[in-house]
Amino acid sequence: MFEFRKPLIAANWKMYKTVGEALDFVKEFLPLVAGVNEVDIAVCPPFTSLAALSIGFKGSTLKLGAQDVFWESQGAYTGEISPTMLLDLDCRYVIIGHSERRHVMGESDLIINRKIKAVGLAGMIPIFCVGETLEEREQGLAREVVRQQLEKGLQDISAQELVIAYEPVWAIGTGVNASPADAREMTGFIRENLAILYDKTWAEDVLILYGGSVKPDNIAQFMAEKDVDGALVGGASLSGVDFAQIVRLNGNV
Numbered sequence: 001m002f003e004f005r006k007p008l009i010a011a012n013w014k015m016y017k018t019v020g021e022a023l024d025f026v027k028e029f030l031p032l033v034a035g036v037n038e039v040d041i042a043v044c045p046p047f048t049s050l051a052a053l054s055i056g057f058k059g060s061t062l063k064l065g066a067q068d069v070f071w072e073s074q075g076a077y078t079g080e081i082s083p084t085m086l087l088d089l090d091c092r093y094v095i096i097g098h099s100e101r102r103h104v105m106g107e108s109d110l111i112i113n114r115k116i117k118a119v120g121l122a123g124m125i126p127i128f129c130v131g132e133t134l135e136e137r138e139q140g141l142a143r144e145v146v147r148q149q150l151e152k153g154l155q156d157i158s159a160q161e162l163v164i165a166y167e168p169v170w171a172i173g174t175g176v177n178a179s180p181a182d183a184r185e186m187t188g189f190i191r192e193n194l195a196i197l198y199d200k201t202w203a204e205d206v207l208i209l210y211g212g213s214v215k216p217d218n219i220a221q222f223m224a225e226k227d228v229d230g231a232l233v234g235g236a237s238l239s240g241v242d243f244a245q246i247v248r249l250n251g252n253v
């Protein structure tokens, strides 16, 4: 965690919580993080709760994010949601290329690239997820896989505002987090590659999050690493108390 990069802790609720449950979370969580200024906090609920949270977060410093988007601004695309629609609901961030979308929905690097561009054009910030599977890691391919995801996902993109989330697939939802040393190695590698793909100054400004079984009792270890600027939190973000402990970086509320 570097002085000049303000950390970001983002909740990825995945396909959890009805609107009522999302509002219950707000009621519990907001008082627990009152006065927290050292980190930015974002919550990415399912699309169905965005409107309610946009109202629930009014007057707070909490930012809203979506978990996915389509790349066109409108049109005959049944079932899709556009960047314009997300912006209209006060979304600041959009998660793109999460491993569940890559592996369960078969999302390709080309699709991810289109979405990153569309989100940037709309004036929001992509949280671009990269990470290797266990098999790839065991074959010694982790760096190459992540390098290619970065190169393809960011193709033809000028240095737009961007957050990268390094999420090793084997650590997501498994309870087995990467070691801080693994996170250090891969986030450092990502920043080196951003400097090669674009320029060094820009690469120094990009926030790189770690994601994969982040919990109140391990967040501090990750944040102690130089190139880890925050976390993307799945399971542990569903509880207001747990997520507040993570946001406070020390496990205490």
Ligand code: PGA
Pocket: 012, 167, 171, 172, 173, 174, 175, 211, 212, 213, 214, 232, 233, 234, 235, 236
């Ligand atoms: P997890 O999920 O914290 O439940 O491992 C992280 C993510 O998928 O972003």
